[in-house]
Amino acid sequence: xxxxxxxxxxxxxxxxxxxxxxxxxxxxxxxxxxxxxxxxxxxxxxxxxxxxxxxxxxxxxxxxxxxxxxxxxxxxxxxxxxxxxxxxxxxxxxxxxxxxxxxxxxx
Numbered sequence: 458x459x460x461x462x463x464x465x466x467x468x469x470x471x472x473x474x475x476x477x478x479x480x481x482x483x484x485x486x487x488x489x490x491x492x493x494x495x496x497x498x499x500x501x502x503x504x505x506x507x508x509x510x511x512x513x514x515x516x517x518x519x520x521x522x523x524x525x526x527x528x529x530x531x532x533x534x535x536x537x538x539x540x541x542x543x544x545x546x547x548x549x550x551x552x553x554x555x556x557x558x559x560x561x562x563x564x
Contacts, residue, residue, distance in 0.1 A: 473530035476522060477538055480531070483514055 490507045493499035499507075522528045548554055 469525075469527065469530050470534075472521075472525055473527050473534045476518060476527060476531040477535040479514075480518060480535060481538070483511065483518075487511055 490499065490504065490511075494504045522531055548558070
């Protein structure tokens, strides 16, 4: 199977991946900030600054997606990454499923 790679395709895929990863990292940081705020290890002023920074980051991500026509690409890559992680977690939780998949691929 030959994969055709052109500069536009490469740019779209790579930039889509970067955007998807930035979104994932932002979500992790937001959850950490909420945890810290709820456990009283984050002052109200710090929480406010973080909230503003997250809103600005959201706007920047949306702008980059729109300017580069990456809404669908980044969303698809994000969904693929989410599915990959969910599949990996499922196999860690249920090793029999992993074993069955290994046996199936060996055939």
